[in-house]
Amino acid sequence: MDGVERGIKERGGERTTSTTTFLFLRAVALVLTLAAAIVLGVNKQSEVVPIKLVDSLPPLNIPVTAKWHHLSAFVFFVVSNAIACSYAAISLLLCFCGKKSMGAIIITLDLLMVALLFSSIGATTAIGLMGYKGNSHVRWNKVCNVFGRFCNQGVAAIVLSLIAAIAFLLLVMLRALSLHKKSK
Amino acid sequence: MDGVERGIKERGGERTTSTTTFLFLRAVALVLTLAAAIVLGVNKQSEVVPIKLVDSLPPLNIPVTAKWHHLSAFVFFVVSNAIACSYAAISLLLCFCGKKSMGAIIITLDLLMVALLFSSIGATTAIGLMGYKGNSHVRWNKVCNVFGRFCNQGVAAIVLSLIAAIAFLLLVMLRALSLHKKSK
Numbered sequence: 482m483d484g485v486e487r488g489i490k491e492r493g494g495e496r497t498t499s500t501t502t503f504l505f506l507r508a509v510a511l512v513l514t515l516a517a518a519i520v521l522g523v524n525k526q527s528e529v530v531p532i533k534l535v536d537s538l539p540p541l542n543i544p545v546t547a548k549w550h551h552l553s554a555f556v557f558f559v560v561s562n563a564i565a566c567s568y569a570a571i572s573l574l575l576c577f578c579g580k581k582s583m584g585a586i587i588i589t590l591d592l593l594m595v596a597l598l599f600s601s602i603g604a605t606t607a608i609g610l611m612g613y614k615g616n617s618h619v620r621w622n623k624v625c626n627v628f629g630r631f632c633n634q635g636v637a638a639i640v641l642s643l644i645a646a647i648a649f650l651l652l653v654m655l656r657a658l659s660l661h662k663k664s665k
Numbered sequence: 666m667d668g669v670e671r672g673i674k675e676r677g678g679e680r681t682t683s684t685t686t687f688l689f690l691r692a693v694a695l696v697l698t699l700a701a702a703i704v705l706g707v708n709k710q711s712e713v714v715p716i717k718l719v720d721s722l723p724p725l726n727i728p729v730t731a732k733w734h735h736l737s738a739f740v741f742f743v744v745s746n747a748i749a750c751s752y753a754a755i756s757l758l759l760c761f762c763g764k765k766s767m768g769a770i771i772i773t774l775d776l777l778m779v780a781l782l783f784s785s786i787g788a789t790t791a792i793g794l795m796g797y798k799g800n801s802h803v804r805w806n807k808v809c810n811v812f813g814r815f816c817n818q819g820v821a822a823i824v825l826s827l828i829a830a831i832a833f834l835l836l837v838m839l840r841a842l843s844l845h846k847k848s849k
Contacts, residue, residue, distance in 0.1 A: 551802035554791040588841045599780045603787030607738040618735040621805040657772045660844035
């Protein structure tokens with residue numbers, strides 16, 4: 482085997498490894514955004530809570546249900562993860578079919594997914610943290626002492642979505658770095 | 666002027682325009698993240714609020730001050746914008762000095778700034794929206810009816826930071842697309 486042939490084989494091997502990494506990251510993003518959307522989307526917990534309706538009377542025990550769509554940040558999270566999941570599925574298909582002409586659009590959309598997912602993770606974490614700790618300055622009481630399971634499921638969804646967002650971030654980063662290396 | 670010379674001049678002109686665009690976007694990001702951090706960082710409003718301490722007594726008028734560091738999402742916002750501003754200043758300096766060898770690090774850090782800024786914008790918007798509208802399900806009352814100026818200043822900071830985040834996003838997108846074009 483001469484030098485040129487070995488060079489081509491090595492480059493081919495390198496290209497296959499890099500393609501496998503990209504496909505793996507895209508598949509991870511697909512699975513985890515789907516899981517995150519489902520984990521928060523089915524999140525529901527019912528508890529009996531003592532609520533004071535009239536000051537002079539003792540509190541009444543009223544059944545209260547916590548649902549994901551009661552909070553706009555959680556709706557944004559589920560919608561964002563559903564969008565990112567659909568996009569990951571379509572882009573994975575395009576990459577499998579080897580559509581090289583879509584390269585520029587795919588980098589752009591990967592980047593938009595990074596922005597979308599990180600903003601929804603930020604929003605959900607901020608509201609979730611408020612639910613865990615409350616805030617005396619704005620007189621917002623913590624709710625996770627009552628709806629513990631609901632909050633824990635929310636944390637699991639955030640962690641899943643964060644890993645998916647990092648996968649999209651790595652997709653853009655590795656693609657940009659490989660293009661940067663090639664352009665030298 | 667022969668074809669080759671004209672070609673070189675045109676390519677030179679194109680490169681200068683593109684460098685100017687990158688420098689402009691970086692300067693926009695620098696100014697706006699600085700402005701966003703300052704606008705939210707100096708945000709403070711004092712109001713006299715009627716608070717019921719004992720149920721049987723009439724409410725007491727107590728002076729209450731809203732400050733940015735009372736809410737962890739706002740602290741995250743100010744810190745994120747300060748980090749992005751410092752990085753924009755350093756990267757602007759490196760770009761002015763024409764440090765081509767730093768290209769890969771700058772793309773990576775630009776991308777991390779996109780993730781950082783979008784997550785802090787998401788967190789601040791979620792808390793800000795809760796302050797504007799409140800939520801009956803978790804019994805968190807709106808506070809912007811009392812601290813209107815504080816909330817409006819918060820919105821201004823979010824808009825400034827959002828434009829800066831879009832500038833960082835465009836920096837990564839345009840750089841990746843120009844590398845993609847070159848690699849063809």
